[in-house]
Amino acid sequence: MDKPIIKSARKAAGESTPGQLNESGLIDSMGWLVGVIRKPSPNFNARPAHAAVDLLVIHNISLPPEQFGGAYVDDFFLNQLDTDEHPYFREIEHLQVSAHFFIRRDGQVVQFVSVLDRAWHAGQSEWLGLADCNNYSLGIELEGSDNSLFTELQYQQLVGLTQILRGQFPAITPERIVGHSDIAPGRKTDPGPGFDWLHYRSCLTKSDLHS
Numbered sequence: 001m002d003k004p005i006i007k008s009a010r011k012a013a014g015e016s017t018p019g020q021l022n023e024s025g026l027i028d029s030m031g032w033l034v035g036v037i038r039k040p041s042p043n044f045n046a047r048p049a050h051a052a053v054d055l056l057v058i059h060n061i062s063l064p065p066e067q068f069g070g071a072y073v074d075d076f077f078l079n080q081l082d083t084d085e086h087p088y089f090r091e092i093e094h095l096q097v098s099a100h101f102f103i104r105r106d107g108q109v110v111q112f113v114s115v116l117d118r119a120w121h122a123g124q125s126e127w128l129g130l131a132d133c134n135n136y137s138l139g140i141e142l143e144g145s146d147n148s149l150f151t152e153l154q155y156q157q158l159v160g161l162t163q164i165l166r167g168q169f170p171a172i173t174p175e176r177i178v179g180h181s182d183i184a185p186g187r188k189t190d191p192g193p194g195f196d197w198l199h200y201r202s203c204l205t206k207s208d209l210h211s
């Protein structure tokens with residue numbers, strides 16, 4: 001249950017400094033969100049100089065595929081996957097990937113890469129004519145699959161997290177929140193048909209109205 005954590009972080013920051021990069025903000029000066037679990041991944045690099053952060057990409061992931069719970073996704077993003085644990089892990093052990101955030105089924109949020117840095121979540125991708133979305137985006141992975149629905153706790157946390165990130169990066173307008181499948185069509189299908197965009201976007205709008 002991370003909902004109280006994000007809420008308390010929001011409260012601690014006060015209304016006057018939403019997402020500011022300072023000591024009292026929701027995101028610290030190194031680009032890490034206050035109050036969530038940090039598992040720094042080695043899979044990142046610097047964004048290109050002067051790159052604006054103006055895109056949010058939603059994904060799903062589960063390891064092994066379709067199995068929820070456990071720490072395999074964390075291990076994967078940390079290059080610590082034990083390939084003896086499941087045959088599928090041998091297929092992906094060579095990959096070096098990450099996302100900025102991971103939201104588990106129970107709503108727990110883990111951060112793997114500073115929002116200031118370039119996480120490796122999008123791969124070959126393009127949005128509105130601009131290639132390599134990793135350069136200018138943030139990536140959030142939801143624990144799930146294309147064949148499952150997401151939990152309400154995940155939506156609540158995703159909305160809270162989105163608003164914090166938009167406080168830091170106002171150029172992430174609602175129309176610049178997309179799925180992995182939108183920026184890598186034909187290659188990627190996540191977050192999949194089970195992701196309720198209408199619900200997510202209406203929660204965002206409500207949250208905007210109340211802020």
Ligand SMILES: [Zn+2]
Nearest residue numbers: 059060180190
């Ligand atoms: Zn993805």
